[in-house]
Amino acid sequence: MKKYLLFLLLVLFACQPGLRQTQLVDVHTGTSGLELKFFDTNLVDVFESSYFDMLIELRNHGAANINEGKYVWITEENYVVAEGRTSKGVFDLQGRTPYDPSGGFSVVESRMTAKLLPQLIKGYDTPVIFLACYPYKTNATVHVCIDTDIQQANPRKVCKPDTINLRGGQGAPVAIESVEQIFSRDQATGKIRPTFVINMRNLGNGHVVDSSLLDVACGSQGGLSLLRGTSVTGEIGSAGFNKVSVSASLPSGDLDCGVNPAILLEKGKDAAIICRVNDNALLDVSAGTFTSLLSIKINYGYVTSKSFMLTIKKFI
Amino acid sequence: MAEDEFEDIVDEESGEVTGFRRKGRKEPERAASEISESGSHARESSEELDLDSREHEIEPEESRERPRRSPDGWAPESHDSESESGRLRRAGNVVRESGRTGAAIHAFTQSSRQVFANVVFVIVTLGLFFFSGGFLSIWLRLGLVGVAVILLLFMNAPGLRQVIQNLWGGENRNVLRNTVVIFIIGLIITLAGYFSGMFSAFFAFVITLVVTIIYVLLHLDVKHGRINFLYYLAPLVLMTITAWVFGSPWAGIVGLLAGCIWLGWEKQSIGVAVIVGIVSVVLFLVILSLISVEEEPEEGKVAVDPNSRFGRMIALQQELWFRFIRTFRDVPGRIKQFGQRQVAIYSEDIQIGKVDKYAVKKMGLFLDNVGTDSKRVFVPPEQPGRFTEPILVYGELSLEGFEDSAPVNVRITCHAENLTGNVSGLVRPDDSFVMVHGDPPIDIGCVINPRDLSDGQYMIVIDVAFxxxxxxxxxxxxxxxxxxxxxxxxxxxxxxxxxxxxxxxxxxxxxxxxxxxxxxxxxxxxxxxxxxxxxxxxxxxxxxxxxxxxxxxxxxxxxxxxxxxxxxxxxxxxxxxxxxxxxxxxxxxxxxxxxxxxxxxxxxxxxxxxxxxxxxxxxxxxxxxxxxxxxxxxxxxxxxxxxxxxxxxxxxxxxxxx
Missing domain, CATH: 2.60.40 (Immunoglobulin-like)
Incomplete structure (x- = not known):
């Protein structure tokens, strides 16, 4: 009986329909960048006048690498103090790749001291905040339809230059939402100028800052730079907050996204930038209709934080 | 008055308009029919019947209050008798003679005159009662009030004989019979308690009275007898009974509210219920304050033996209500303070904190278990060698302090106070001492010589400063x-x-x-x-x-x-x-x-x-x-x-x- 049973099991489990093929993960999806998570062991009460280690996990869930990200611990210094050399620091993290879909991972540790509580108080809740400021970028490659037949003479085109929706993100907190395609005749040359309206939005949990102001974003001084953004453009009145710089290119060459390719990306709202083909890359009408690849890159700094209430208790 | 407040009265037989009446109110003939229903006497004497119907054809007293309720609701009852039709015509003729406007004015004047007469009568009676204290005894004054109440009944009723007839007529007869039965059963239970000693006969008697009175108030059809003055006494009666039975002013207030709600429901008027409620409270307190349970009663007060059961009940009520009023004396101030505080919080003039949630105990000095064994002190005549028991009020002081915190200095004073002044007491074991965290509770006492106090109610006040x-x-x-x-x-x-x-x-x-x-x-x-x-x-x-x-x-x-x-x-x-x-x-x-x-x-x-x-x-x-x-x-x-x-x-x- 046992023999038959073994034979049956062999037949059932031996006949698999071929080897499973490894599927590569598309890492250019989602709206996450750096994800922060306190270790559960930290979320317990501590006693006054004692040391404890704060551990936080940093994981890059986005598609871009983080180089020279900065962090700082913020505490209520009357009661909790992070040891000097661990109160701030720098980190690097690889982004997600098809071969490492979980992204780069790191643990930041800080030695902290819970100070002596006042004499009459029995316990105290105090916030512990971890603030990270890091450079990030959003890359997207979009199939666009180049259509020089603006008179619509050819009814049988290979594609139509409709608006392209890119919902779901590109593996970064700043996401390209859609690309509109506009084709117009250049009055001087009579050639066709492809123009693209790129709509984007901050879909992450943090806020965007000019990538050159990361030190300021994670430091105590330099608020004026954030207010005026002087270190980027020198233009008075242009804020350093929510600022991203955008570049786009077609196989034929880079697009012209304006003199100042930095735009303000107000949280929760769409922002748009117009990029168009340079004068030297205009298309003849005879070029017809064909598909091409539009490459878009957005550079910015990103600030994200995580906090929790630490309870300090008195020794009774 | 606007004309649209009136509606036509149509003769059911001929279909012609024979008069008019105020909307939502009872027809004149219905009042007459009530009288005719109330006894054979009215039927026998057509003159009297006619007189009564005339009396009611404009605005009978009862019909001024609301439409008559049918047995199954508020819909008016139907009238189909021939005699009623005739009376209707007569009533219509009378009204038509004076015209609609004139009838309205007449009705209003009649109504107002009666209300005015009642108000004047009540004011005069109360004035006589309060201002005759100097030359009339309290019993005589209370007797005058009793006579005034009877006169008031007569003023508001067409005739005493008719009242009595209505009381004994119809369903009222059953009600009164049931009332007697209920009272007798209660009396039997009371006597059983008295002789067996298994339960308090006094309590049983009070319950019997309460049940009997509530039954009468709820079931007696006093409307037909037009002695609805009794309705207005319901809140006061219920308040008195509940306060006495349960020995708590709060119970009295609940009784009062119950009475007012019932009155308001019956009269379909919140205003009447509120006014009667206020008047009842005032009357209750006035009556309570007019009774003296002291050995030497104040002049103008009803003296009651303080050692009798009734005297002790009165004394208890006086004490309870004294405390109750004292509690509420500061209520307006507290309400004002609460309002000011909310405004100040809203305008950020004051800042609100929160207590340390990790402190497991409420910290501070606490005075607990305060009481006395001598709530009623009888002071014997002063004789050589005769000891007078002092008034002793005791309490327990306990400290919940912080570890390593400074010692707490405690100072205690005490005194007896009434409305006329204060008498200091002696604090035992000491009037000032030091407590530190971990000390056991300390018993303290306040000793007052009752000979320093005259007859009456006192509050012994213990003040602890720390x-x-x-x-x-x-x-x-x-x-x-x-x-x-x-x-x-x-x-x-x-x-x-x-x-x-x-x-x-x-x-x-x-x-x-x-x-x-x-x-x-x-x-x-x-x-x-x-x-x-x-x-x-x-x-x-x-x-x-x-x-x-x-x-x-x-x-x-x-x-x-x-x-x-x-x-x-x-x-x-x-x-x-x-x-x-x-x-x-x-x-x-x-x-x-x-x-x-x-x-x-x-x-x-x-x-x-x-x-x-x-x-x-x-x-x-x-x-x-x-x-x-x-x-x-x-x-x-x-x-x-x-x-x-x-x-x-x-x-x-x-x-x-x-």
Whole structure:
């Protein structure tokens, strides 16, 4: 009986329909960048006048690498103090790749001291905040339809230059939402100028800052730079907050996204930038209709934080 | 009166309009039919019947109040008798003669005249009752009131004979029979209790009375007899009964409310119920205060033997209501204070803190188990060698203090008070001593010689004063001004960006009788070099039922980098030289400043608030090295607090019998 049973099991489990093929993960999806998570062991009460280690996990869930990200611990210094050399620091993290879909991972540790509580108080809740400021970028490659037949003479085109929706993100907190395609005749040359309206939005949990102001974003001084953004453009009145710089290119060459390719990306709202083909890359009408690849890159700094209430208790 | 308030009366046989009546009110003929139904006497005498119908054809007394209710609801009853039709025609003719407007005026005048007569009668009667105290005995005055009540019934009723007939007629006969049966059953139960001793006969008798009266009030069809004056007595009766039976003013109030609700329902008028309720309370208290249970009753009061059961009941009620009124004496003040406090919180004139949630015990000095064994003291005549038992009010003092905190100095005083004055007592074992954390509870007593007190109700008041300390800690968020402006311009909440959910932190204060709140205005506080710092508001609030006495010392500590420029608009010494440097700024107020800052005139709703103006002296120190600085303000106050407990005592001096 046992023999038959073994034979049956062999037949059932031996006949698999071929080897499973490894599927590569598309890492250019989602709206996450750096994800922060306190270790559960930290979320317990501590006693006054004692040391404890704060551990936080940093994981890059986005598609871009983080180089020279900065962090700082913020505490209520009357009661909790992070040891000097661990109160701030720098980190690097690889982004997600098809071969490492979980992204780069790191643990930041800080030695902290819970100070002596006042004499009459029995316990105290105090916030512990971890603030990270890091450079990030959003890359997207979009199939666009180049259509020089603006008179619509050819009814049988290979594609139509409709608006392209890119919902779901590109593996970064700043996401390209859609690309509109506009084709117009250049009055001087009579050639066709492809123009693209790129709509984007901050879909992450943090806020965007000019990538050159990361030190300021994670430091105590330099608020004026954030207010005026002087270190980027020198233009008075242009804020350093929510600022991203955008570049786009077609196989034929880079697009012209304006003199100042930095735009303000107000949280929760769409922002748009117009990029168009340079004068030297205009298309003849005879070029017809064909598909091409539009490459878009957005550079910015990103600030994200995580906090929790630490309870300090008195020794009774 | 507008004409649309009237509707035509149509003869059911001929279909012609024979008169009119006020809308929603009873037809004239219905009143007559009621009289005809009420007894054969009215049927036999057509003249009397006609007279009665005329009396009611404009506005019968009962019909002025509401339409008559049919057995199954509020719909008017139908009339189909021939005699009623005839009367209807007669009534219509009378009304038509004077015209619609004239009839309306006549009806209004008739109604108003009767109401006016009632009001004048009641006022005159009450006036005679209160102002005849000097030359008429109380019994005579009460007798006069009784006569006045009977006269009032006559004024509002067509005739006493008819009232009696209506009382005995129809369903009322059954009601009265049932009433007698209920009372007899109750009496039997009472006697059973009296002879068996298994339960209180007195209590059973009171219950019997209550049930009987409630049954009568609920079932007796007094409307037909037009003696609905009884309705108005219901709240007072129910209040008296419930207060007596349950021995609590609260029960009396519940009884009163029940009576008022019933009256309001029956009369379909909230206004009547409210007015009668107020009048009932006043009457109850007046009657209660007119009874004297003292050996030597005051002139003009009804004397009751204090040793009799009735006397003891009266004494108990007087004591209960005295305490009850005393409790509510401060209610208007408290309501006003509550309102002021809410307005002040809304306008941020005062700051509210929260008690240290990790303090497992309520801290402070507690006076518990206060009582006396001699609530009623009978003082024997003074004779050589005869000992007089003193009045002893006792209590237990316990301290819940902080470890390592300073000793608590306790001072106790006591006295007996009534409306005329105070008599001091002696405190045992000592009127001042020191307690420290961990001390066991101490029994204290207040001894008062009853010979120092005249007859009457007294409150023995025990005052306990002790020193205590409260500390408070307030977290504030500080941010560089330009950075904050950048956030504001981008319409971004800076605290949310830092993951801070506690955006409006409250000061945490240590457990005790006083609470301390601290406010910094809108957070985060903007910081820049050489700019004005936040205005720090510190509120000291009395949280217990006692009274905050003197503030002995008051100090606060500001974060490093801030300096104090003024307290309540004045430069005051007391802040140390570290203010504005990298060390915290500690300020201790001087004695004179404390006295002026915590004076009564500074209080809002009994709460003192200080406003401390600051300057930023070193922004870098204040901000530290992070984009958001979390800094602390600490406050400490030492003060004297007064507890008070009251115990009612009645004193009676026994007289030597001649």
């Amino acid at each position: 020193n205590f300390k409260t500390e408070a800690y307030m977290r504030g968020y500080f941010m560089e001004q330009t950075r904050l402006r950048a956030y504001t311009r981008e319409k971004t909440d800076p605290l949310a960006e830092f993951g801070i959910s506690d955006k409006d932190p409250k000061a945490v204060f240590t457990s005790g009788p006083v609470g301390i709140g601290v406010g910094l205005g809108s957070l985060p506080v903007p910081v820049a070099e050489d700019m004005h710092g936040p205005t720090v508001k510190i509120t000291v609030e009395d949280l217990w039922e006692g009274r905050l006495g003197n503030v002995e010392s008051f100090s606060f500590k500001l974060p490093p980098g801030l300096a104090v420029t003024a307290i309540e608009g004045k430069n005051r010494p007391g802040c140390d030289s570290a203010c504005g440097t990298s060390d915290p700024c500690i300020c201790a107020l001087q004695r004179d400043d404390i006295d002026s800052l915590f004076s009564k005139k500074q209080e809002i709703a009994g709460i003192s608030t200080l406003r401390i103006n600051t300057d930023v002296k070193d922004a870098a120190v204040l901000l530290g090295n992070a984009p958001l600085a979390i800094r602390n303000i600490e406050v400490a106050a030492s003060y004297t607090y007064n507890l008070q407990e009251l115990v009612p005592v009645a004193v009676y001096h026994e007289r030597v019998q001649p």
